[in-house]
Amino acid sequence: MDALDLSRWQFGITTVYHFIFVPLTIGLSALVAGLQTAWVRTGKEHYLRATRFWGKLFLINFAIGVVTGIVQEFQFGMNWSAYSRFVGDIFGAPLAIEGLLAFFLESTFLGLWIFGWDRLPKKVHLATIWTASIGTMLSAYFILAANSWMQHPVGWTMGDGRAELTSIGAVLTNSTTLVTVPHTLTACFLTAGAMLLAVSAWHLRRDHQSEVFRPSLRLGAWVVLIAGVGVLITGDIQARVMTEQQPMKMAAAEALYETTDSASFSLFTIGSLNGDEELYSVRIPSLLSFMATGSPSGEVEGINDVQAEYEQTYGAGDYRPIVPVTYWSFRLMIGFGGLAMLIAAAALWFNRGERRSRSRWLWIAAVSTVAMPLLANSFGWIFTEMGRQPWTVFGLFKTSESGSPSVSTAEAATGLIVLTVLYGILAVIEFGLFIKYAKAGAPALEPDTPDSEDKPLAFAY
């Protein structure tokens, strides 16, 4: 492996890892804010207990999302200096704006929320968590605008050896951004909803604190279902935008080599690894054509034809991504997301009204739901980033030219190993804490003591 391969592995590992925690943070911040709003409006104790409980799990996740985010911002320069020089005039802007508009908002207002329980009036304190939550969503918007520009460059012109910005408006309203942001945000809510569902199910199966966890289970399951429908709708629109902008990615998502009308979608295939020979597959007729074009009889371009087209446009070269990766990551993304929705629907149905499910399997399935959106999110990112290869900026700049010439193989290897080992250790620590606090359940409320000078802080590290 050379420095470039090592840097690619580092980027892949650190990004997928970061994005395990980020969707939970985005979704949970809003759900916790919602629960706290319910408490402020109704004064019902179980809402406050739920706010405290989910808030704690939210913060345990948020911490890792924040600290691993620093790596995300630094490694463009560290490992991808040629890329940074080429795109900096455009790509740097959304990153800087994200810092100024979103990171300051999130970090400042979360600090106020965590430590402000006894320092701020109730409603002002409630506003701090909403503000932090808005910060996390703004952050998603700006970073996805930056990524969308890599998928579909707009508002630029070729300058002296680099891409130069001609319209910030075009970059911020890129059609790719406008479909990717809702797709990602709904997925964030699906992720957070699944966590509420899973942790609540763990407690309810043991008949533990039903007064807190029964409403949380319902909230979580409904969020999974509603957000899941949103993910489906936005994903469907996104597929059409993607087919138009990056036909190779859609063809690689199905391992479709020849251009086909009424193309079917295979649920799975057994055959050669890159999908050019198949022994057995289960197929839904016309579905791929429908996803790609909006019409069941539409024509979907195959990999071979797109390859020939790209050779015409961009010169000789291999423009095919690693097809087994795109094929399977696409299916796993949809599959895990869909499975979470099915289980959420089942959990709601079997616990409707005053009922409580006696099926052990339902509870086990419900608890396992926590992992599904996390996997779906990861596969979604792996699909969209690997499907863009061999480009970093589609049609403009290749991954092979993007690395840092001044970073040696030994340095790149050090970076990869150090961060991977560190992230592994942190995952163990985080997981341990998460389980501990998830199992502990919602703490009973302490009786309000009258305010006095020597009353200790409501919260301290």
Add this chain to the structure above:
Amino acid sequence: MELTTVWFMLIGVLWAGYFLLEGFDFGVGILLPVVGKDDRSRRLAINTIGPVWDANEVWVLVAGGATFAAFPEWYATLFSGFFLPLLIILVALIVRGLAFEYRGKRPEASWKRRWDLVIFWGSLVPAILWGVAFGNILRGVPIDARHEYVGGFFHLLNPYALLGGLTTLSLFTLHGAVFLALKTDGPMREQAGRLAARLSLVAVPVAASFLIWTGLTHKDGWGVALSVLAALALVGAVLTTRARREGWAFVATAATILFAVAALFVTLFPNVMPSTLDPAWSLTVTNASSTPYTLRVMTWVAVCFTPIVLIYQGWTYWVFRKRLTLSDIPS
């Protein structure tokens, strides 16, 4: 004024803000083993920065992002050239941030002790390395015609840059002690006050020799003038810490940091990263910058939103203005 100059100044402001704010966070972390003899007093020290450390750290993220947006060549050369020191800083910032959030999440004493060590090292290492990095930027590093750094890791460990590292270390530690004296009451206030008075005597010779070395090498009029102001502010810090005027002492150490960063940036201008191989290969505000259009867009964003950020971040300090004592720490 040219927009490239404006952005050079803005990036200077962001670094100054970062060192001013996270400087005392680092200082508190470095002093943790000294001021915190037991768990409760360590918690007291940590909670002085508890609500604010994260937002303070965002300043470096915005400084990095702004450099990327306004001076992509500078960002690319600096971050890829200083690969290993930045990797070490990243690791330090990652574990330190988690330490604050996680140390209280388990009751075991061994768990807390381990995170306390992480806070100490995670504060000490970046406090030194940022100084080393800026020392090297100012001194110049081997940059070739393609704007690539060709020096390797050990080239960065030269006496001038290491003195820069000691300067940031001693200033941040002093700044942290002053902050602790300002934000606590009771025994810790006393102890931090005594520490600050002693630390200021260390910071003066270290910082002064770094600033004098800088002044003699570059002979930049404005740079020297600002260095003198930094030195005066530091002398002010010595006097005010001795007199236990905590508010004024904080103003003095803050002013020292601000003037010192200003001196460094003014001395550097119009270079952003001078090359020691050939002055023609140096990165300057002109050849490292983004297009005028991008700079204009970014200027509007900065003009509109920076005041808002300053207002709400300032408000946080107002909300948590009360001095903490041991009895404030819940058991």
